[in-house]
Amino acid sequence: MALVRIGLIGAGYMGKAHTIALQSVGAVFETGLKPVCEMIATSTAEGAAEHAARWGWNRSTGDWRALIADPHVDAIIIATPPRTHLAMVLACVAAGKPVLCEKPLGCDPAESLRMVEAVEQAGLANMVGFNYIRTPASQLAKQVIASGEIGDVIQVTAEHVEDYLHDPALPASWRTRISTGTEAGALADVAPHIVNACLRLVGPISSLVADTQIVHATRPGPDGPEAIENDDQGQMLLRFANGASGSLSFSRVAAGRKMGYTYRITGTQGALYFDQEDQNALWLYDAAREPARRGFQKLLMGPPHPDYLAFNMGFGHGTGYNDQIVIEMRDFLRAVESGNAVWPTFRDGYEVDRIVDAALVSARERRWVDL
Amino acid sequence: MALVRIGLIGAGYMGKAHTIALQSVGAVFETGLKPVCEMIATSTAEGAAEHAARWGWNRSTGDWRALIADPHVDAIIIATPPRTHLAMVLACVAAGKPVLCEKPLGCDPAESLRMVEAVEQAGLANMVGFNYIRTPASQLAKQVIASGEIGDVIQVTAEHVEDYLHDPALPASWRTRISTGTEAGALADVAPHIVNACLRLVGPISSLVADTQIVHATRPGPDGPEAIENDDQGQMLLRFANGASGSLSFSRVAAGRKMGYTYRITGTQGALYFDQEDQNALWLYDAAREPARRGFQKLLMGPPHPDYLAFNMGFGHGTGYNDQIVIEMRDFLRAVESGNAVWPTFRDGYEVDRIVDAALVSARERRWVDL
Amino acid sequence: MALVRIGLIGAGYMGKAHTIALQSVGAVFETGLKPVCEMIATSTAEGAAEHAARWGWNRSTGDWRALIADPHVDAIIIATPPRTHLAMVLACVAAGKPVLCEKPLGCDPAESLRMVEAVEQAGLANMVGFNYIRTPASQLAKQVIASGEIGDVIQVTAEHVEDYLHDPALPASWRTRISTGTEAGALADVAPHIVNACLRLVGPISSLVADTQIVHATRPGPDGPEAIENDDQGQMLLRFANGASGSLSFSRVAAGRKMGYTYRITGTQGALYFDQEDQNALWLYDAAREPARRGFQKLLMGPPHPDYLAFNMGFGHGTGYNDQIVIEMRDFLRAVESGNAVWPTFRDGYEVDRIVDAALVSARERRWVDL
Amino acid sequence: MALVRIGLIGAGYMGKAHTIALQSVGAVFETGLKPVCEMIATSTAEGAAEHAARWGWNRSTGDWRALIADPHVDAIIIATPPRTHLAMVLACVAAGKPVLCEKPLGCDPAESLRMVEAVEQAGLANMVGFNYIRTPASQLAKQVIASGEIGDVIQVTAEHVEDYLHDPALPASWRTRISTGTEAGALADVAPHIVNACLRLVGPISSLVADTQIVHATRPGPDGPEAIENDDQGQMLLRFANGASGSLSFSRVAAGRKMGYTYRITGTQGALYFDQEDQNALWLYDAAREPARRGFQKLLMGPPHPDYLAFNMGFGHGTGYNDQIVIEMRDFLRAVESGNAVWPTFRDGYEVDRIVDAALVSARERRWVDL
Incomplete structure (x- = not known):
């Protein structure tokens, strides 16, 4: 071995x-x-x-x-x-x-x-x-879309919103300063995950318009109130190369949202929905069924679904956060063994960074930005 | 009498x-x-x-x-x-x-x-x-926000999406022609309801940027395929006069969404969520509770909630679509009796129309529009 | 007319x-x-x-x-x-x-x-x-079972639990006295609805064993604490003539349950689930689908479902409590017009009363009772 | 180390x-x-x-x-x-x-x-x-009950139902034969988990009445159809030493139920609900809140909850099946280190076995059994 x-x-x-x-x-x-x-x-x-x-x-x-x-x-x-x-x-x-x-x-x-x-x-x-994109459910979403099961994707509503800085009494930190963090706040902290999901599941983004906000202008700093330098929350409209459109929200101050990484993807023949707070389910709608039997179906992950069986479980036993990292590690070991990059490669990460940067420009200049 | x-x-x-x-x-x-x-x-x-x-x-x-x-x-x-x-x-x-x-x-x-x-x-x-805004739950949402129970509103994610024209085999109709309908498609059919909800619950909108799409370019017409003239779906980013921001989606082709009139409103001290497909519940989050006991609470409508008791029922018995109209009619009778306009007045309707019109301009010119 | x-x-x-x-x-x-x-x-x-x-x-x-x-x-x-x-x-x-x-x-x-x-x-x-059994969703449940869509029914878990007497500070009343109410408490108040549902959806009950309890021994009466004379809660095991088995719960002290009228019915080829607190949905599971696409499907009521279209609505608009009574009234008008009894007839009501009575006997004598 | x-x-x-x-x-x-x-x-x-x-x-x-x-x-x-x-x-x-x-x-x-x-x-x-009882949510349920947060427990509705033998075409196996399995089928396979939960959360069981069934009389065997010898499904009524009552279901043929380990526990001052298929949430109801703000609250597990923080995660990141075993192993290592038994000890396992045995007797003799 x-x-x-x-x-x-x-x-x-x-x-x-x-x-x-x-x-x-x-x-x-x-x-x-x-x-x-x-x-x-x-x-x-x-x-x-x-x-x-x-x-x-x-x-x-x-x-x-x-x-x-x-x-x-x-x-x-x-x-x-x-x-x-x-x-x-x-x-x-x-x-x-x-x-x-x-x-x-x-x-x-x-x-x-x-x-x-x-x-x-x-x-x-x-x-x-x-x-996050490694869960069996998100891998299944990828399969469903790639196979054409919901037809051509026409719309996406996605978000990655949390509330870890919801309380204005939480102090300023490296995250809230441009010099130590980045010019982007929640846009850099959480949005990349859901941008990555959009790219993975729907495809390249061709243009966007974004809006960002600092909700709490100051937070306690070492020398009294300190001005916050990057966004607490924001949202964008997206156009994809394949013609689909969408909206995407991100936040670090979304009271009550703990792991609010969700996407709803609509196609010409169906739709799917995923919520990371219930990560072992994918909701699927098939528009081809007879009208009286159409409805979103809650698929609990199980042995027939991607990367589930290896965790040694029946349907519904459930994987958790650390299992996502185990799947990631398996892929990295494959990359090392083969000598080839494995998705998501550095280039995939760069594509996400380009979207984040375009959102910064769009929010600053209040205009659509082409990619 | x-x-x-x-x-x-x-x-x-x-x-x-x-x-x-x-x-x-x-x-x-x-x-x-x-x-x-x-x-x-x-x-x-x-x-x-x-x-x-x-x-x-x-x-x-x-x-x-x-x-x-x-x-x-x-x-x-x-x-x-x-x-x-x-x-x-x-x-x-x-x-x-x-x-x-x-x-x-x-x-x-x-x-x-x-x-x-x-x-x-x-x-x-x-x-x-x-x-739709007449349900006890949406009236309760108004109360909760107006009383400051969730603090200052900072963000809204709202939608009114249905799938009544999802199937491209459905024929062109007055709704899809500018001459008989309006220049706006789903934007006129469904968006006004949720725009009205945003105005009612959060307040005046100060600027927006919108994007719309015709998903099915043609539908069967009396003389063969007929070009569709107005939007099947779209979304917008919103800025409110009180500083809150948000996004709003609308669609007549959203597979699987039957009465997808939902809003999630986040404040500085809590949040609420409503979904018209489960119209007898309001989800409420109180950020002031101790961390181990924070979570969205499903409030089933009952006698203490607005306009519920008159329907003669205990908690959870539930009101339906026609009951919304009954509440509306009660208000119209009050208006007739008093001689005064009652919310939503024609002027409130006009404010909604202004938003719809601004969205048309924004989508056409691909830019933010101030109101 | x-x-x-x-x-x-x-x-x-x-x-x-x-x-x-x-x-x-x-x-x-x-x-x-x-x-x-x-x-x-x-x-x-x-x-x-x-x-x-x-x-x-x-x-x-x-x-x-x-x-x-x-x-x-x-x-x-x-x-x-x-x-x-x-x-x-x-x-x-x-x-x-x-x-x-x-x-x-x-x-x-x-x-x-x-x-x-x-x-x-x-x-x-x-x-x-x-x-309650008049909702479009419960009528659909009847259709689904009668058509064999979920195969032969093998098990039922049902309940009608509410919390209208949950608080022990609520006074004694006619409901809690045998002389003015009946020997049965929650068993007479709420259980008949769900017993009726079981009879309607699954068929005749052949035997049962029941257990009941007075949770709050006294409540405030006109002359101080008054002994409560009939059950606050209970449950029973059921055997049906067709071989199915089940359990049924009833309560007037079930904290948090407002309209807890639910049934889960399992068959040899599928299953269904209904919850009156979300009365416009029926959850349906079809065991014949491929394993990776099996899951409970949430069917929102709409025009193809029983007695829905007359309420003049699209899918998901929703009916409420009063609409159930409207449906009941329509059937009574039919009965009057035809001169014939219409389900549920007095005889159907009598069959429910027999089950309630058998449950009283069973609880008193701590034994199975045949019907 | x-x-x-x-x-x-x-x-x-x-x-x-x-x-x-x-x-x-x-x-x-x-x-x-x-x-x-x-x-x-x-x-x-x-x-x-x-x-x-x-x-x-x-x-x-x-x-x-x-x-x-x-x-x-x-x-x-x-x-x-x-x-x-x-x-x-x-x-x-x-x-x-x-x-x-x-x-x-x-x-x-x-x-x-x-x-x-x-x-x-x-x-x-x-x-x-x-x-299963090791999840942070079930540990939190134990805390909530033990602290008196929901008052005295008055009722429990619990189940462990799955569908791994739902299909009658699945062959007979050691599980379905008394000689190789036990006299109990689902009663031995799945019921012990939920019996253990009841004992842990509510306390000792003082009496019960049970009913069991073989749903599929035969399954394919090596020499043609083979008679099934132990139960496919069943249910029981429970009385606890502390006066609470309840019902408990178990099944290996419950179509659609994958990890149907659920419990709903009602107390004099509140209630809680747990479903293993969504194992990162505990639903909690507090009857002391004002009537207009009473509802089940969905608590997503996070750092303040038992054994969650060690998995290194924020609220809502989620644990899975294998993490339950990690917690179990931590406890076994403590037992080894201290030389003392750690809950659940062999004696706790024996107490579960006694309940299973009493249920077999009760079902066979169709009577209540005291423990």
Whole structure:
């Protein structure tokens, strides 16, 4: 059984999720390569050592460059904030190592494009971490649409709205400052996931008009009220290359919405609906049935659906958030094994970044933007 | 007990609904005036006579002008296609009779404004027929927002989408032709209801950008395929005078959506959600509860909620479509009794028409339009 | 157009509902007979006169015997408490007048049987008022089962649970005393509706075992705490003549359940589910579909479904509680016109009473009871 | 960091689930002991070796007695059919090793009691595998009830119904034969999970009456149609020691129900509802709120809820089936570390077996059975 020794940079939220996935993916799927948790890097040697002990990594370091360069590390996972991605990816390219990078790829499309070109020229396996689209239900949505089961797509209503900054008493942070985050707020934090879903399920976006807002002008800062610099919420109208239209909402202040990643996709012969808060169901409507027997059908995920059976369960047993990461990891292992990029590649991540950037321009200039 | 003798013009879908409401409103509510189904007019004397017999009207006529002028008719209900409204309303004004007119008021804002000015100058009670907003749940939504229970409104996602023209084999009709319908398709048919809801619940709209589409370019016509002239679907971004933003979708081709009149309204301290397909529930989220006990609450309508108890029922017994019309009729009787216009007045209808018109301009010129 | 002059006894909750239905049924349905609200009787002449004025009845009386005997009254509706039914029905029989009696028919099966035999021997049209089963969705459920669409029924889980006496601070009343109500509490108040549904949808019950409980032993009475004499809640196991089995719950203290009239019926080839709190939907499962496309389908009621189109609406517009009574009234008018009993007849009501009585015996003796 | 070397017997459905959980539990939770996948046993050495390689176990064997006796194996997980449990547990006791055994513990209460007494006399950590009750939502239900938040429990409606044998064309198997399965069919397969939930959430059961049925009398066997020997479905009425009553359904032929493990629990001050098919939500009703704001609230699981935060996620990200097993494994590691049994202990499993046995007696003799 072939092994691949993984190096992980970052020990936050996503670092833990990747660790859990690395440790169980080999039992869940029949992967050709079995991952080894070889080395973890955080900003300090002490922190890295502690996380290595707690999570079960063989070695640790406070120097991510050392991790990437280590001869006993075969592939890299980057789970750090966006501003650090570019240097790390270029180091991976220099070291000739396959790389999985968390979203968003870069802080702007120019950065992302540099990364895309670097990995493509080097011929390295690469992948960007969009996990939500990995659920069996969203994979089934892709199958349903691709097979023509709902006809030609004509309309999409999508959103990724949460309420993690709903309370104005929550302090300003790197997320709310342009200097440390990006010019985009919720537009960078949550919108990329649902933009990615739209691209995956419907196809390229040809034009858009966006509107964004800062809802809470200030939040508590270290020296008193601090002005918030990027959007709390917004929405856009979309036109797709295939003629479909749609709307898309994003928010970090949407009271009551916890994982409000939903899409409703209408076609000429049917429709489907998905809500990440009930991630084990896909709602499907078939317009060809007799009128008295037409209605949305709640399909609970089960063994016949994509990537479900490997989790070893009957219909309705259910997968969760960490299982999405396990599926992602399986795909990254395939990328490493084959040497080829696997969807979503860095280029797919770049396409998402282009939409986010166009939305920023559109909101600023209050006009439609062609892509 | 005072009586008011009603004259109804139109014996279609809405004519029947108004008849049913007129006959039961007096038993449901303690109205000061009891309506009498005095005279019905349709385009032919025979048709009118037949409907009078079937539905229980005292008299009938094939001439709507005779009905309006009849000395034994006290108040008028207009339930005919939009192109006929202006002349009828002006005749009511000439006769000095209170008038309830179905939506949309006019075929364009200029027409609507003429009607508004006519009834206002004459000091006549007037009302326009937006029924969906009459449900106890939508009235409760209004109460909740007006009382500040969810704080300041910051975002709205709304839609009125149906699928009555989803099938491209359905023939062209007056609805799909500009000459007989209006330049707006679904934008005139369904969008006014949900625009009205946004105005009622959130307040005036200050600017918008809209996008519309003809999904099926042709439909069967009397002489073969006929080009469709107005929109099948569309969506808009909204900015409200109070600073809230939102998106709004409308469609006559949304497969699977039967009464897809929904709104999700987010405030700084909570949120609410309503879906007309389950019209006896309002979902309410209170952000002030402790974190472990926060969640959307499904409020089933009951005696403490607006206009519910008169229907004589316990919680959850449920009202339906015709009950909305009964509530509307109660309000029209109040208008007639007091001599004052009652919300939604012709002017409220005109405000809706202005939004529809701005959306047409915005879609045509691909730009934001201020109101 | 033939008229039928109705006499109504009772001006409570159901009296109002019947009044509303009588006034609109003629416009909703193409009935052969049009009802006239001729005379209303309550316990006092003053009260009757007041209700007649408020609701629109031509005449009134404080003497129900006078109403039944009145030569200008053609058919009788009884909407009074159960203890009054027997005498009124026998008077109707003596007068040879068709009669619609509210449920439960009698206070015990012996009383009910006397009424059944009286109307049957007299050959009078008769009907008992079970309204919930009249919804388009429950009628559709009947169609689906009768057509074999879900195969042979094998199991039923049903309930009628509400919370109108959930609060122990609510006072004792006629409902909680055997002398004024019946030996059965919730078992008589709510269970008959869902027992009737089981009989209608699945067929005769051959045996049962029941368990009942008084949850709040006392409630405030006129002279301090008063002992409660009949059941607050209970449940039973059922065996049907066709071999199916099931369970059935009933309660007046089920916190949070407002109109908890639900049934889930499983067959050898599918299943269906209905919840009165969302009365415009029927959930249907077809086991013959391919495994990856099996799921409960939410059918929103619309024009192809039973008794929906007459309410003049598109799919999803929705009917409510009062519309159930309108449908019931249409059937009673048919009964009067034809001279024949219409389902549910007095005999059907008697069959429900027999089940309730068997449940009392079973609970008292803690054993299965055969029917 | 202390290690515990695990020996696993069984490589079926649950064997895989335990493997996945063992590999990730250490990263998910801060466990005092970190498990090592030391040895796996199946019925053949070849099969065991293959599973060891595929799933990542250090060693393997075709002899479960050798596994239990192995000096480098510290604790045992039994994931084999019920008929094998007794001998394995007694071997664990002989070897003095902590043991986690899948449910049902024994084939009848007598067997289970032997195991209980053996581990208790030996003072060994022991646990039985009821996974569904481990979800954050079901743990929250336990908290809510235990804290008195819904008052005293008065009624329970529960079920565990699935449709894995719904199709009569599915062949007879060990499950449908008494000689290889047990006298109980669905009553042994699925009912124990929901019986366990009732015991956990409401308390001891004092009496019951049950009814069971074989729906499909025969299924294809190796030599033609074979008679089915145990129940396909059934239901029972329950009385609890604390005075509450309830009903409970179980089925393996409930068309459309995939993971129909639901409970609705009503108290004197509120109610709650859970459905395993949407396992990340608990519905809660608080009767103390003002009447116009009473309704079931959908609580999406999140960091404040039991055992959620360790999975490293925000509200609504969701846990799945395998996460239940991870939680179970965390508890088993605690048991091993402390040397004490952890809920649910073998004795808890025995209590479930007693209920199942009483239900068999009740169904056979058609009478209530006291416990």
